[in-house]
Amino acid sequence: MQPLDTWYRIRNESDVDSPALLVFPDRIQQNIVLLKSMIDDPRRLRPHVKTHKTKELTRLQLEAGISRFKCATVAEAVMLGECEAPDVLMAYPLYGPKLSRFVSLTKRFPKTNFSAIVDHPDAARALADAAMQAGVIIDVFVDLNIGMGRTGIQPGAAAMALYQQCGQSEGLAIQGFHAYDGQVHERDIEKRKVICTQNFEQVKRMAEQVQAAGFAKPRIVIGGSPSFPIYATYPDVECSPGTFILWDKGYADGLPDQPFLPAAVLLTRIVSMPAANRLCVDLGHKAVAAENPLERRVYFLNAPDLKPISQSEEHLVLEAPVGHAWKTGDVLYGLPQHICPTVALYDSLTVVEHGAYAGRWTVASRNRS
Template sequence: MQPRDTWYRTRNESDVDSPALLIFPERIKQNIMLLKSMIDDPIRLRTHVKTHKTKELVRLQLDAGISRFKCATIAEAVMLGECEALDVLLAYPLYGPKLSRFLSLKKRFPKTNFSAIVDNPEAARTLADAAMQAGMIIAVYVDLNIGMGRTGIQPGAEAMALYQQCEQLDGVAIRGFHAYDGHVHERDIEKRKVICARNFEAVSELVQQVQMAGLPKPEIIIGGSPSLPIYAAYPDVECSPGTFVLWDKGYADSLPDQPFLPAAVLLTRIVSMPDANRLCVDLGHKAVAAENPLERRVYFLNAPDLKPISQSEEHLVLEAPSGHSWKVGDALYGLPYHVCPTVALYDYLVVIEQGSYITRWAVVGRSRL
């Protein structure tokens, strides 16, 4: 991003308190159209809402013909139900109160078809028993661990046995396999293609075994943003990108093959100047995702030469070059390196259209209630 490109500047920035996360619907719409152009049929898109957690951004996708979604929390699932999304996969293991809360979604939002994942026999039985007691049948996907090492069962004999168990259990209806590959993020798309092909081979073998056992062909939901253009070329596969809608500095740098537009910008202000070449801005840990090293948390579009020195809950200290002209009260505009957890820090997104702040959209999916 060139510093002189001022698409992010807000004419009435004095009306926006800081820190704030600005979003740009015109760019978001372009990203949605670009996503649709990357696949043969939008029915094969199951976009993840964890990035934005916002009803208005769900509705922009619904208006564009995207009707299937993936989420990670009950709050996100509620948001999708309230938007009357057609098909929603909660891609997170269901235990404890989450299980009963998930079952309540089906009663509360009858227009939405909710499904879940399972990755071990006990989880499948527990879900099936709870569904039977509630008089329901829950659609499920066997969650596969294809290298992420987080959730999922290893592809192979145990995964096949779990699939067959789900097929026989009352209370659940097996639909297919789910596999997330968030560990695959090589910059070179050719290297990504090789890794994705290897990962998919194990999934494909399971699909063949299921069909050889006389069962219907399983659905496959696979991948995230880095593997999107690869799996989009595979037939009969649902793709689950999420970050595309807002994009961020991290993916803009690491995925040059995907020309999505950054559509979320942090607005922060200089609140103090502890010495001649140090600026303190109101962009602490509570305002931008802080899991990356300090130098990879925010990139200032209008001040790329500022160097982060330290960060605490409410403050970010920057080093400015000698002879700079910055002063207390000046606004800085920054791209977050990781937009998904950054969005989760805000109650509202500040909507910028035609260069001006016009309204706010609630980040309803960040709630844990």
């Protein structure tokens, strides 16, 4: 076993039930400072709140001068409105009850300017109708598909027609383009730069076309965490990293050019020893994101030689080296491979200050309703 007198270890771990997701505000603050140092103007930052879903972390960013945010759920938009975030982009298609719920936020939170994305003429018409019925005007961005293949309209004539439709629709105020390139994961930043340059060219051409058609210069919201350092060097572009605030094992390994600090750690306990070289901990599917292969779900900081061999809803079974000294009740500290869906598994985050458990932050927008 490694010594436990390291940054993630808490003195009063016996007071913390497991599994728990620990967060470290001092490291979070350092990550916010680093983020701001990577761009010329914090007004070009539009961080995504899906990573943390909490008011406390939103307020830390507001206090740091970050005023624009992006979200994926109405619950996240509500959380941002309750924090009086000045500018919120709902970067998710709005259909069904989500549409009316979103439009109602413009009156419920008058200090927040809410905007939406559209990628289809029907979506634009539905949003315009809902806005007119509510007597409001909704800022809107046309969502471009630049390779992710998930949402968005292909750049070209259809995207131009949609932009013009939004510009002519009562109830809508066309703002520009939104584009997400989540398919970009190259570890080598030089390779990432090449791909991002190609992706941005598609958006740039659309921006030139709409200006030639008489529209004002469009705002461009683009990218995520991997592409953030590249787009941060582009003038006027709004960048949308999200994971930076808590970071995780996946990005720490995959993005060595971004020296953010891991600021969220899983605390779990050995609850059984079914064999001499088998340990069972209380870190099942309900406690850590399980979309990655078993061996890439969690990395134990104080036990890197433990090997996951099976996982179920409430249990994770680990293989230990021969002659290990672990015993039931011992605490393990693990970095999640993917922090965003891991946060969504917890009602609250366990706050660690000065090396000790100090309280809890509610994951306010985990509840979608």
